[in-house]
Amino acid sequence: MAEALSYRPRAGEIPTEPGVYRFRDGQSRVLYVGKAKNLRARLSNYFAPLPSLHERTRRMVTTATSVEWTVVANEFEALQLEFTWIKEFNPPFNVQFRDDKTYPYLAVTLGDEVPRVLVTRNRKITDARYFGPYTKVWAIRETLDLMLKAFPMRSCSDGVYKRAQQTGRPCLLGDIGRCAAPCVGRVSVEQHRGIADDFVAFMAGNDTRYIAELEIEMRAAAEKQDYETAARLRDSMQALQTVLEKTAIVLSDAVDADVFGIADDELAAAVQQFIVRGGRIRGVRSWVVDKELDVSEGDLVETVLHNAYEDDAAPPREVLVPVLPDDSAELELWLTARRQDVEGSSKGRVTLKTAQRGDKAALAQTVSNNAKNALILYKTRRSSDFVARSQALTDLQEALGMPEAPLRMECYDVSHLSGTNIVASMVVFEDGLPRKDQYRRFSIPESTDDTDSIYQVLRRRLAYLAPSVGDDPEPVGQDGQAASELDITQTGTPKKFAYPPNLLLVDGGQPQVEAAQRALVDSGVTGIQLAGIAKRLEEIWLPDSEYPVILPRNSEALFVVQRIRDEAHRFAITYQRAKRKRDIASVLSEIPGVGESRVKELLKHFGSVAKLRTAEPAQIQEVRGVGPALAQTIHDRLRAP
Structure with a gap:
């Protein structure tokens, strides 16, 4: 397969200097942009034997038909050029950003003769000072309204400002004290710029200084019995304090x-x-x-x-x-x-x-x-999208070559702790959504490895789909639910556990899929598509297949498969932890003098089973209701081989 990369350059042709490289497809579209300290060393990784490559790297290099590079003087220039090309070409194999919205900012147009403060999403205003971004427009408008009480600078549009100049009448904000009204000469342009500079300085972080200065001015005005000025300064100070309360204080004032x-x-x-x-x-x-x-x-x-x-x-x-x-x-x-x-x-x-x-x-x-x-x-949110789920099931049907879409999927995972407390989980997705009422848990008394555990669990589950339903005497289902309770009702209506899945998934690669295939063959059940999903590479393995199925990285189909796999893993881990906890509780409850309440006190005091097992008798004695003799007995019982 290495011969398929006919465009591979000779090693001696690739320079060893820093640079940026681009992979292109047959239509000259840029597929991937990367940078390297040493171009020859980096590109040689892409042209390693195909089986050794990451599956998605393999798909990228086999899709490409050419590679080109540009040598630069140093790594810093390589970084800049890589950023420029990613922005220009938007390569599909580079990280794709899904953030297509713009955020609101608070902007002060310092480049204007009379600066204006406004809420905007435009980040290209000449000589403007920006603060933000903010996630909510209403939050920034509320902040601005409070700020204008302390720093009454212009916030009106150019049209409103010119109209006020022509008529000699300020707008409503000027009348209520939220603007110093430079339009009608209440303050000079220089004085207004000073207000704008103070506004910017406060927003930039110099906030506590302004509050302290306002408090000094307020007290001085009160001493002079200028109560109107003192009240105005008090209102300004309270407005600024309210702004500060709306922004969490997390670090020292000097931290940006x-x-x-x-x-x-x-x-x-x-x-x-x-x-x-x-x-x-x-x-x-x-x-x-x-x-x-x-x-x-x-x-x-x-x-x-x-x-x-x-x-x-x-x-x-x-x-x-x-x-x-x-x-x-x-x-x-x-x-x-x-x-x-x-x-x-x-x-x-x-x-x-x-x-x-x-x-x-x-x-x-x-x-x-x-x-x-x-x-x-x-x-x-992605999984709740009906259109996306429908597309995912259709794509999965096509990728796996199924005759119909997998409307019902079952996924199995095995969990254990160093070979003890072996359990397995079965989770069910119908129409791309979880059916938690149909989840099942399995206890596995003995097993040689994960493949053996998969085989045992599927044999037990598939017994309910075989012609001789109910012959298997092993209990199966959640909390040891009996087989007869999960099979067929007296009316002949199949219960949930007897519904066959369209797609049966196991967590793992080729070995796990082979074990599941043996279980299907031995059970005599047909008409079910089998596949495995490997954790690290997100590969889909089919029975008797030399190479995995690679779903597009951002496809809805892969998202659904990954989600059902993760759900099976979570459900298995939860059950396995519960079994471990019950094990230690059962050991403690067998000790004379240790009842249910003392078991809870012991586990609550130590926080974990591991700490309880390593505790000395004196430490165990600290638990309420445990004396010296009982503490020694608990210690000896937990340490017993």
Whole structure:
């Protein structure tokens, strides 16, 4: 199969300098863009023997018909060129961003003679200072309304401003004190610019200084018995305090940082960005990316940062990420250049780092948890889309060569702890959605390995689909439910466990599929499509097939298969943990003097079975209701071989 890559260049033709490479297909479409410190070393990885390649890398190089490269002076230039080409060509095998919406910003048009503050999604206003992004328009408008009480700068459109100049009458905002009304000369243009500069400084993080100054001015006005001015200053101070209360205080006032959290699986990654300015969370941004090739977390971080700062967004002085990419030094140079381009200053180097301890680490964990929740929400919403589910089942039918769509799918997974407490799970999806009332759990008394466990479980399950239904005496089903209870009612109507699936999936590769195939043959059941899904590479293995079926990385079909596999894994793990807990509880309950309440106290005190097993008698005696003699008995019983 290596001969299929006829476009492979000779090793001596590829330079060893840094550079950027592009794979193209027969129509000259760019399939993938990558960078390398050493082009020859990197490209040689793509032209390794095909069976040794990652499945999706193999699909990319076999789809391509040519490769080209551009040599640059250093890794920093390679990074810049890679970003430029990814943005220009949008290659299908690079990470695909699904965030097609724009976020609202608070902008101050400092380039205007009379600066204006506005809420906008346009990031290309000349000489404007941006704050955000914000996730909700109403939140930013509420903040602006409070800010105008303290900093009454212009917020009206150019048309309204010119009309006020011509008529000599200010708009409503000028009448109610939310605008200093430079349009009618209540303040000079220079005075208004000073208000705008204070507005920008406050939003940039210098907030506590303004509140302190307002308080001093308020007290001074009160001492002079200028109560009208004191009341106005009091209202301004309260408005600013309300703004600060709406932004969480998480770090010291001097901290300006963007904190990124990433949660990913084999198919997608959810990104959360917390924008911290002046120690407070000023904005939150989230988006989802589709992963085509199996990229490392460091490469994913690099792509996320490119997406976050490519559109005139200025990086702060500090960027916190989950892991540092291999070329973090070059990435820092690129971020610094972006900051200088946007801010128009040569000062302010950007530092890229991971949070190790303290408040920053706690915030980074919060951002990571938000990313995990966002990934779960994304997958849940995706699975609830009826059109997407229908397309997924159709695509799965075509990919596996099935005569009809797999309207009912069953997936099996085996779980154990070092060969003990072996259990298996069966989960059911109908029309692409889980049917939890039809889930089943299996206990496996003895097994040689996972393939043997798969064979045993499927023999027990398929017994209910064979002509001699109910002959198998083994109990099967949830919580040891008897076979007769799961088979056929007296009226002849088949119960849920007797419904045959269109597609039977096992968690694993070729060995597990072969074991499942033996179970199908030995049971005499026909008409069921069998397949296995391998965890790491997301390959679909069919019986008697030398190569797996590779579904498109961002396809709905692969998403459904992955989801049912993950559900089977979760259900098996839950049952296995419950069995382990019951095992230790049963051992303790056999000890004279240890009842159900003392078992609960022991497990509650130590928190885990492992800690209880390693505890000394003196430590066990600390549990309420356990004396010295009983503590020694518990210790000896748990340590007994």
